[in-house]
Amino acid sequence: MEFVNIGFAGTGGIARSHARGLAEVPQARIVAAADVNEAAAGEFAVAQDVAQVATDYRAVLENPAVDAVIICLPHALHGPAAIAAAQAGKHVLCEKPLGVSVAECDAIIAACAAAQVNLMVGHTHxxxxxxxxxxxxxxxxxxxxxxxxxxxxxxxxxxxxxxxxxxxxxxxxxxxxxxxxxxxxxxxxxxxxxxxxxxxxxxxxxxxxxxxxxxxxxxxxxxxxxxxxxxxxxxxxxxxxxxxxxxxxxxxxxxxxxxxxxxxxxxxxxxxxxxxxxxxxQFIREDGEFVMSILEQRAPSVTGEDGKRAVxxxxxxxxxxxxxxxxxxxx
Ligand SMILES: NC(=O)c1ccc[n+]([C@@H]2O[C@H](COP(=O)([O-])OP(=O)(O)OC[C@H]3O[C@@H](n4cnc5c(N)ncnc54)[C@H](O)[C@@H]3O)[C@@H](O)[C@H]2O)c1
The missing domain is CATH 3.30.360.10 (Dihydrodipicolinate Reductase; domain 2)
Known part of the structure; x- marks a missing residue:
């Protein structure tokens, strides 16, 4: 694997920050994006020259070209989206907070472990x-x-x-x-x-x-x-x-x-x-760490356990x- 193909779930404010960061990570390509707000998804897709644009993030998860997903959704959607992404075999960079409860964080961590995909949490600081x-x-x-x-x-x-x-x-x-x-x-x-x-x-x-x-x-x-x-x-x-x-x-x-x-x-x-x-x-370093952890087949520096501890x-x-x-x- 030479490149990591990235899909976005949610294309609001923080998704644009990640896209700017990924632009400086040569091993990353943004290939898909979904937002329930069709106009937001469309603008993001044009700005990032993204091949697949959708209003349902599940379409991004079903795309075999997508290796990894960055979850940039309201907090209550982090758990369902991260678990679905893991079950679809995608590596996950989930924005903070990892979940809205410790129990939900446990479920996300377990789903990623079972699918043997990387889980990183967007603790940008x-x-x-x-x-x-x-x-x-x-x-x-x-x-x-x-x-x-x-x-x-x-x-x-x-x-x-x-x-x-x-x-x-x-x-x-x-x-x-x-x-x-x-x-x-x-x-x-x-x-x-x-x-x-x-x-x-x-x-x-x-x-x-x-x-x-x-x-x-x-x-x-x-x-x-x-x-x-x-x-x-x-x-x-x-x-x-x-x-x-x-x-x-x-x-x-x-x-x-x-x-x-x-x-x-x-x-x-x-x-x-x-x-x-x-x-x-910081987004160049954060997204770079996510991408390199996948390519080097190692755990990222900010883990699901870190996300859970903060929650x-x-x-x-x-x-x-x-x-x-x-x-x-x-x-
Ligand atoms: N690390 C940081 O410094 C930092 C900064 C800002 C936000 N965040 C985090 O990023 C995440 C998103 O925040 P934001 O500021 O980008 O919010 P935002 O409101 O700008 O973007 C959220 C997007 O999700 C979309 N959305 C809502 N429901 C959806 C669904 N069911 N399917 C697909 N798309 C859906 C909305 O239309 C919106 O475009 C949050 O977890 C937030 O805490 C982190």
């Missing part, structure tokens, strides 16, 4: 240069042992029509399932350990969604590190940010997504700042907030 640099510095001990991370993903979208994202039956929840899942994944990745317990308080404060639009969660990791997650749709425009503040035993680090990584020592008064451009090159954290946050209890997770 792992492919951003500033995040990779931060990981490298943390692993090299630049700030000593990590003690705590405060991670905030706050959007200024209080007045925005969120479409399917505002309908929990389609989105699997509110802003935690949509954006909090990025935080859950990157915290696991940076901390290098699993969450064992969660407490949380989340709610609705006026954004145009039936799900939660703001909340804070406290995570305990097996290695003793703790983290707080602040996830919001209701930030003032000047306050919107995606930023992790890391407290280390010998210093601190600020990781501002699309902006910079700053490091300071325990006694220092100044930050050392490394700046990063706001480009979209388990979000599910734990929902349980903790609803019950007012500290919820234990499998570490």
């Amino acid at each position: 792992r492919f951003m240069l500033e995040h990779l640099r931060a990981l490298e510095l943390l692993r090299a001990g630049a700030i000593g042992d990590v003690l705590h991370i405060h991670d905030s993903v706050t959007g200024a979208t209080r007045h925005k029509d969120l479409g399917w994202r505002g309908v929990p039956a389609l989105a699997g929840g509110g802003v935690f399932m949509d954006n909090g899942v990025h935080s859950a994944d990157r915290l696991r990745w940076w901390i290098g350990s699993e969450v064992t317990a969660v407490t949380a308080n989340i709610g609705h404060y006026g954004a145009r969604t039936e799900g939660e639009d703001f909340g804070v969660a406290h995570l305990e990791f097996a290695n003793g590190v703790t983290a707080t997650m602040e996830i919001s749709l209701i930030a003032a425009p000047a306050m919107g940010r995606c930023r992790a503040e890391v407290t280390g035993a010998d210093g601190a680090m600020e990781i501002a997504t699309w902006r910079h990584v700053k490091v300071t020592g325990a006694e220092d008064q100044e930050w050392e700042t490394m700046t990063f451009p706001r480009d979209r090159s 388990a954290i979000i599910q734990g946050i929902y349980q903790a907030s609803a019950s007012g209890e500290r919820v234990r997770l499998q570490g």
